[in-house]
Amino acid sequence: MENVIEAFTGVTPQGKKSRTPAKLDVMLTASGVILALFMIGHMLFVSTILLGKDVMYTVTKMFELEFLFEGGIPAVVSVIVFAITVIFIVHAILGARKFPTSYRAYIRIREHSKMMHHKDTSMWMFQWISGLIMMFAGLVHLFIMFTQPQNIGPFASAYRVVENHMWLLYVVLLICVEIHGSVGLYRAAMKWGWFDGENPKQTRANLMKMKKILSYVFMTLGVVTLAAYIKIGLDHNIAPGEKYQPNTNTIEILKD
Numbered sequence: 001m002e003n004v005i006e007a008f009t010g011v012t013p014q015g016k017k018s019r020t021p022a023k024l025d026v027m028l029t030a031s032g033v034i035l036a037l038f039m040i041g042h043m044l045f046v047s048t049i050l051l052g053k054d055v056m057y058t059v060t061k062m063f064e065l066e067f068l069f070e071g072g073i074p075a076v077v078s079v080i081v082f083a084i085t086v087i088f089i090v091h092a093i094l095g096a097r098k099f100p101t102s103y104r105a106y107i108r109i110r111e112h113s114k115m116m117h118h119k120d121t122s123m124w125m126f127q128w129i130s131g132l133i134m135m136f137a138g139l140v141h142l143f144i145m146f147t148q149p150q151n152i153g154p155f156a157s158a159y160r161v162v163e164n165h166m167w168l169l170y171v172v173l174l175i176c177v178e179i180h181g182s183v184g185l186y187r188a189a190m191k192w193g194w195f196d197g198e199n200p201k202q203t204r205a206n207l208m209k210m211k212k213i214l215s216y217v218f219m220t221l222g223v224v225t226l227a228a229y230i231k232i233g234l235d236h237n238i239a240p241g242e243k244y245q246p247n248t249n250t251i252e253i254l255k256d
């Protein structure tokens with residue numbers, strides 16, 4: 001009955017506004033920050049290819065818990081992917097509440113943003129558009145990682161990037177995730193006043209600088225990393241399902 005009253009009047013029987021939207025906003029920030037921190041780790045892991053094929057191979061095997069189980073268990077990666085996918089979907093649903101859902105709402109936001117010439121407002125436009133793109137593109141990547149955890153490695157990844165044309169999806173995802181992630185962290189810090197301190201204006205300028213550095217550094221790292229996988233895919237005539245054979249000497253040195 002209470003819910004029926006609230007559905008019609010917009011307030012609880014006690015005449016109060018529901019706290020649920022505020023709680024959902026806290027969950028949006030929490031899930032966004034978890035995803036942003038995960039993406040920093042993800043980019044560092046994927047970019048180990050820049051240190052050499054053997055380094056990337058060793059890190060991949062570490063995720064498969066090779067130090068505990070001979071040969072490693074790729075399914076461990078599926079478990080991690082599942083957990084990240086749940087957070088990804090929860091965040092997407094919470095984020096979708098903020099999308100303009102009619103032409104009228106869209107044009108209002110767009111014109112308002114143009115008129116304001118305010119950086120934070122234009123960044124918000126990018127935030128929901130990139131979110132919308134990732135909702136579709138991100139799931140394609142996550143599904144492949146979930147179902148084929150055994151196909152991660154210097155050769156298997158390069159094969160996917162070049163022969164399965166995944167570079168196309170990665171270019172789109174990379175642009176969206178790097179900007180959405182850094183803008184997201186900036187907006188979250190501003191929204192909840194995490195670092196307000198004595199001089200909030202100065203803090204805003206500093207956070208903006210941090211946001212820029214974060215997106216430039218990770219975008220550059222992402223582009224160079226993608227180029228490295230493309231080069232391996234083009235240089236080696238990788239057969240479908242072919243696995244990289246590590247250089248045992250290098251692996252011993254890396255493990256020491």
Ligand code: HEM
Nearest residue numbers: 029032033035036092095128131132134135181184185188
């Ligand atoms: C699944 C697709 C996604 C959708 C639909 C989506 C949507 C959104 C939207 C609309 C906001 C803005 C909320 C606001 O400012 O009021 C937001 C915030 C945020 N997103 Fe996403 N996002 C997605 C994926 C991601 C990913 C992969 C990351 C990790 C890099 C991420 C990190 C963040 C962060 C840190 C925030 C800031 C939280 C806040 O403003 O309180 N999002 N997201």
Ligand code: HEM
Nearest residue numbers: 046080081084138145152157160170173174177222225226
């Ligand atoms: C636990 C979940 C995830 C795993 C295990 C994972 C794994 C990987 C791996 C192994 C690669 C290398 C290329 C390949 O093998 O195809 C890659 C690339 C990439 N992933 Fe993920 N990924 C995950 C989640 C995500 C999410 C949530 C996003 C963003 C929405 C994302 C965005 C990207 C991008 C943009 C690249 C290209 C990298 C670059 O250009 O440097 N990944 N991922």
